[in-house]
Amino acid sequence: MGELTETEAVTSLTPLQKTCFGYGLSNGTIGVYEKLQRLWRIKSKNKAITVFNYDIDGDGLDELIIGWSNGKVDGRNCRTGEVVFKDNFSSAVAGIVAGDYRLNGGRDLICCSVTGEVRGYQTNKVLRAPGRRVNYGHDAVRELFSKKQNLLLELSNYKESSNQAAEVVKAKIPMQTKLQCVVALNEKDLEKPHIDVTLFTNNDTVIRAVLVFCEGIFQGESHVLHPRDWELTRSVTVPITPVSNIPVDLHIKALIGQIDSTNFHLFELSRQLPRFAMLQLLKGKHEKPKSYSTFIVKERIQRIILWVNQNFLLQTEVTLAGLELELFFKALPTNKLVVFCVGSDNKITIFCDNMGLVGEITQSLANFLNVNDLEARAEFPNVEEKMKMLMHNMVELNEVRLQLSTDMASCLDSIRSHVIRIEDARIIEDVEGVLKWTTALATCNSDILKSYKVRNNNHEDLVKSLKQINKCIEQSSKLRVGKPQARLVELCRAAVKNNNVPAILRIFKTGIN
């Protein structure tokens, strides 16, 4: 249907009315999507433990109810994110549900905190009244006053700025100062190849510090560069390592001034890193990897070149020489070779040992070209080998599981009989008998414990293999788009169920059985 990528692990989801849903992330962000469009999001320093849907203000639309780690409960309008309802618990919220717990036919909201406090709420129409805030007029006045003061301050700043005789010389920078930015792949650092974002000014002003705000690629939400006092120059390089092949938005704030300034100008800059920024374009020809996926796209080659220029980090734009295109890339940090070929017959072939990466490239290209359905032929010997092995493992593990189950059943049987015998012995006061059967029972018990552990390990291995099999199927499906993609998943599932390895491999190759 669709796939969305958020900046952090998604911790909670809730359906809202019609086509909307709310979500919460582990970094304290909450938000609402309508279909695949994000309506709003808000980040807080606390974490959203749970999100829920409930119509707290009785307007017929569900609000997003959020339970926070600091004990707050908010109700937010699902369209705008505006807070319509608030409550506070003394400790973190544990869960939120709704139900007719008073048996009056209504659906009431119930919140529970980690210390066991439970509160119930019902729909309250008062919240919706147009001037529900008692200080409606006052709030408006307050807002207007602060706006006025901010504007006046800005005005006085311009006046001061045009007054060249102002006494603070150090805070002056030429008006034509500009901040420039160059993004390049740094492959010299062999241990940890990364992308260098180099910022520099166009005159002798220096960059005091750089703050880069970006979700998902740093430890927190920001990364700071603060050179030592004597190392200040007009340029600063920020190393960035994208975690996966997703386009990232960098919001850069640079503090610019003179060497000994205490006041700085703030220059802001937004830059998007292309999706495949970590793929480095190589010069010359290289030997192509054995694995490949090939498909046909009815599209002018110029459009494909446009896609290449937008989605890869290139020093100079790629242009067409002749009717065919052949590009060699090195995927960092794994150093795997990726070859992207476009033939004159609209045939595109991507060579790479990493099927996942090929899938991502295919998806991105298809998305760019608005291709609805795409069939592909794929040859990935390493994946096939892996699949064979995994399937084989699974069969073995399943056999072991069966064996263990029967063992356990027989063990259970003897336990039952042992227990009865102990009971009998107790009734007829046969002390020796009790001892004997108890010892036997203990042996049985330790046996069953042991076999339980084995079973447990076996189960874990099985789950692991299944996960990997599913991952392979998903990656293989990503080589196709639209109907063929969905069909592949279906076919493969059926084949896995029947344990039909040749069929799986055939589907992987051709997309059909």
Add this chain to the structure above:
Amino acid sequence: MELVLNRIDYSLVGPTSRHTMKILPNPDGKGLQRIAIGGHDGVVQIFNIKKSTLVHSFKSLPGAKINRLELGGMKDHLQDKVFIAANNEVRGYNKKGKLFLAFETTLTEPIQHMTISGSDLMVASFHSFQHYFDCVEKLNATFADKITDIINMPSPNNEGVRTVIACEDRTLRLVSEKRQAVVVEIGSRPSCLQLADEEDLHVLFGAQDGSIGLVSFGFNAQVRWVLEGGGSGCVNCMVHFDMSGDGQRELIVGRDDGLIEVFVYDPMQELPVKRASYACTESIMSVQAGFVSSPEHPEIIAVTYTGWFFGLTTESKESINLRQGDGPTNMSSEMQERLQQLRLEIDEIEQKVVREREKYKQTTQTRPDALSIVPKIEINEKFTLIPNEAVYLLSIEVQTPIDNVLIQSETPLRILDVERNSAVVSHSACDPEMGNHLLVTYRCQVNTTRLEVKVQTTEGQAGQLRAYVTVSMQPKCCRLIKFTVRPLSLHQRSHDLALDRPYNSLRLTGAFSLAEVHSWIGMCVPEVPDKVPLTSEGVLSYKNSFLDTVLHCVYAKGKAEFKSDNMSTIAVLKDVLTKEATAKSVDLDISCEIHPESTAWMLGLVHPLLAKQRQLGAENALLAPLHELQQQGVTLPANYQSILDSETEIVENMKSQPAQLERLKSIICDLLVDIGKFRGGNARGRLAQLRDLLEQYTHPDTLIDFFLMA
């Protein structure tokens, strides 16, 4: 009786200093009272409030920043003249705004504090105090420590005016022209003064750590009572008024962290009792009370740092809304008119701003030589030690909303988040090799003008802490503020001599001047007066707020002596002083003396702290299992039940002081190393053993034995 306070916003008057707003008394004591405010822009305005809008009777032209506004008048007459202090000048206006006095004092620095009674005018800058009678100088005094407030005492029998001066060295001094000064020592740094009652020589002081106390300068000058602050902010201003109408005056307090509190004096209780409080998000610079918007309902009025002028009235919300015509359903024509008026004003300014913005843009493009100047951002910043917790509180307040704050430190520190903050914190990876031990960004939510951060320092590790404050105003700009973390950062000035402790001592002799040694000490410990001692010998006493150990410094030209019961303190001092002296190429003769019992004494001091932390940790670990037992219906023995009963306290303590146990352990380890150094050995090899010992710590004797073994 409950006191309910409802906020009414009146205006935004622009940034103000402390004590720059007063309510004028009415001649007949009836009707609405006028208000006088002086701002940073130098404007003095006198107005009253009609239907929550300001009706000015006078507004002066902009000028130098007004630091203080006081009321005065002829003796035994109505005190309705307004006096303001700006630069080193004092100006007097009558209530109609007529200027009747403009007088330049001989102070070389701007006047910070002022108090007036009759024809007596007292002014003070940072260090000097002057007394004028009819504009003729009567008295002049200089103090080494910063003056934080002054106030005149009533003089019922014409003895001449006496003034109380609050100084940062934790003293209140009663000075007068004729008599010798009376000095009262108090426990914390005073921040403001308020007369307690008209007859007796009682004065209230508010302090930096949030405490409030009463000092009597009567027959036996001493502190009568102190109400501990309990973690609340510095007291900025206080006033007395009968809010409840029971004939008893209440004490109204405005604090740095935005809290306004009302205390009642209960004759049955020794200390005043808190009756009501209101939390605002900006620091309160002045607070007053009277009848300003309604003749029936007493009202507290306050001005914040950014200039919000608002009232807290005892009138009920419904009644206010009815009067002002503000409500959910019917917004009256007056309210709408007021809104309309404001919108018009804003539109006008907005247009101007757009024009200027365009002009600015054009200049950037057309004139290559043009320079752009960053507007100076006024920041109200504080970096003060909270003694009970032994952490520093860093507070930053700006006139305009803050966009983000970057905190950078070149020395190892730990940043503790303050619950009140709503900003999103992000710790950035940093490399100590590159001079960054800490890089933290605080991205503020909209309309935040104040940010608080707690900083935990370690003694012996000194350096600079920087905060880059970026405001969300066009053109975007940022200001750097620097704070110094001194090597003995957890020490605070004290009057407690504690003579009976086993002191280690450090003696320095050499060819240095008094000023030099004074500045060296200033590099080691906080709260050293800016000025060199006025006598030939300087004496400073300190207490370590974390461990309660003591440091005494006695220094003069050519010699200095330091005494402390904590060996580590002496070691840090020795390091810093020798480094400084070498840098200045002064030859120092250093001698050290270790008191044999000091180690045992010091470990004895640490013991209760360590034991408490261990107990806290153990109890905290027990909480979950005990809960489980309780749920299963097991009757718990009394001692375990008591742990469960004090659960909130335990959790609270664990939360507020993370890693306190680690902090104590590392202090003991440092002590071992430092003692080893003085004995001429290296004790680092024994650290692992010490750590093991600390893990199973129960009694100080085991540690003392270990320390003595070497």
